[in-house]
Amino acid sequence: MKRMLLAGASLALLASPCAAAPLEAYGKLPTVEDIQISPDGARLALLVTDGENRSVLVERTSDMARERQFNAGAQKVRRLQWAGSDHLLVTTSKAGAGLDVESQFSEWSMTVDCNLLNGRMNGVLTSNNSLDPRANNIGGVPMLHMNVIAGVPMVRTIDGKPEVFVGGVRFVNNVGQISLFSFNPRSGSDALQEDGVSTTQDWLVDADGHTLAEADFAPQTSQWTLKIKRGGDWVVAMKVSGLDPPSVEGLGREEDRFWSGAVRTHSSHWPR
Numbered sequence: 001m002k003r004m005l006l007a008g009a010s011l012a013l014l015a016s017p018c019a020a021a022p023l024e025a026y027g028k029l030p031t032v033e034d035i036q037i038s039p040d041g042a043r044l045a046l047l048v049t050d051g052e053n054r055s056v057l058v059e060r061t062s063d064m065a066r067e068r069q070f071n072a073g074a075q076k077v078r079r080l081q082w083a084g085s086d087h088l089l090v091t092t093s094k095a096g097a098g099l100d101v102e103s104q105f106s107e108w109s110m111t112v113d114c115n116l117l118n119g120r121m122n123g124v125l126t127s128n129n130s131l132d133p134r135a136n137n138i139g140g141v142p143m144l145h146m147n148v149i150a151g152v153p154m155v156r157t158i159d160g161k162p163e164v165f166v167g168g169v170r171f172v173n174n175v176g177q178i179s180l181f182s183f184n185p186r187s188g189s190d191a192l193q194e195d196g197v198s199t200t201q202d203w204l205v206d207a208d209g210h211t212l213a214e215a216d217f218a219p220q221t222s223q224w225t226l227k228i229k230r231g232g233d234w235v236v237a238m239k240v241s242g243l244d245p246p247s248v249e250g251l252g253r254e255e256d257r258f259w260s261g262a263v264r265t266h267s268s269h270w271p272r
Contacts, residue, residue, distance in 0.1 A: 030055075033077070038085040043067065043116070045080050045088050056080065056090055058116055070114055070121065078109065083155045084162035087185040088114040089124070091153070108148045111166070113185050122188040123147060125168045125181060145170045145192075150178045151202050154250075156209045161186070165193065165205045178202075180211060199225075204248045213237075215248050 033054070034047040044064075046057045054077050058068040072092060079091040091111045111124040126147045150167035157163075162185055170179040170192065180194040180203045194203065194211050201224075202215040214234065216225045224245030226238040240246055 034080050036080045036082060036088075037061070038082050040085040042085060045082070047077055047080055056088070056114070058088065058114075068114070068116055068119055079152070081153060081155060083113065083164055083185045084157075086116050087162060088116060089153055089155070089164065090114060091149070109150075110147060111149050111153055113164075113183070113188070115185070122185075124153070124164065124166065124183045125149060125190055127189050145179070145181065145190075146176070153183075154203075154205055156205060156207060158209050163209055165203070165209060167196075167200075167203050170195070180205070182209070202248050204250070207251065212251075213248055217245050 030048040030050050032046055032048050034045075036045045037043070038045070042061055044059050044061055046059065048055055048057060053074055054072040056070040056072065056077070057066060059066050070090065072090070075092045075094065077090060078093050079089075081089040081091070083089050089111050091109055093107050093109045095107050113122045113124055114120075115122065125145055146169040148169060150169060153164050153166040155162055155164055164183040164185060166181055166183065167178045168181045168190075169176040170181075171177075172195065175198065177196045177198050178200040179192060179196045181190050182193050183190045193205075194214070196203075196214070197216065199216040199218045200214060201217045203211065204213040204215075206212045211229050213229070214227045216227070217223070218225075222241055222243050222245075224240045224242070225236060226246075226248070227234045228237045229235075
């Protein structure tokens with residue numbers, strides 16, 4: 001989608017014809033790949049590319065003046081998300097194998113929090129947890145988790161302030177498993193919320209940041225299991241077999257309803 005600025009009032013000022021720009025000039029204009037408006041409506045986040053390099057622009061909606069620019073270079077930018085109106089989450093991905101760990105060649109996602117008040121960038125799940133007693137020695141360094149995310153970050157407003165919840169790879173007995181973490185955009189710190197198991201694939205938290213559901217997939221049996229938290233205990237709500245398992249898509253309109261399904265076609269209602 002090409003970026004266009006509408007200025008209807010300027011049409012009345014066209015008193016004389018002007019020469020048209022050559023056709024190739026239009027192909028050199030930056031292309032907008034994504035636009036996200038801030039919760040308060042005061043800012044726009046735009047992902048633009050010239051075909052090779054990408055940049056994230058933050059502009060005021062009042063006068064379209066640019067406030068911030070974050071250059072991503074040739075990285076693949078997968079997602080822009082607002083965490084409140086002063087923090088922008090930028091998720092990128094890169095193909096490869098994990099460093100200092102045994103892993104398959106795959107696409108790894110990382111999220112950066114862009115603070116629009118001071119222009120600083122802080123990686124999500126990059127805080128130093130080496131002193132945590134649950135940390136494992138990975139590559140000679142005590143680590144609680146990797147700096148990659150699993151799934152889509154979930155932004156929730158708790159006590160009027162944004163909080164981010166996201167899956168991350170935590171090491172238990174030197175084996176990585178997808179656990180649930182919280183990230184505070186104001187302090188840049190993260191905390192472990194729930195431990196997963198070796199088959200955990202996805203998480204879902206409710207509007208108050210409480211863990212609502214966990215999705216597991218066992219590749220040996222091709223079985224997908226959805227568990228919900230009821231009264232503090234995990235209860236199996238659904239099991240599906242097949243190589244193309246469903247996915248947890250997000251919360252529904254009602255507090256105790258959420259979406260699951262490969263193409264968002266199934267609404268699940270689980271009383272807690």
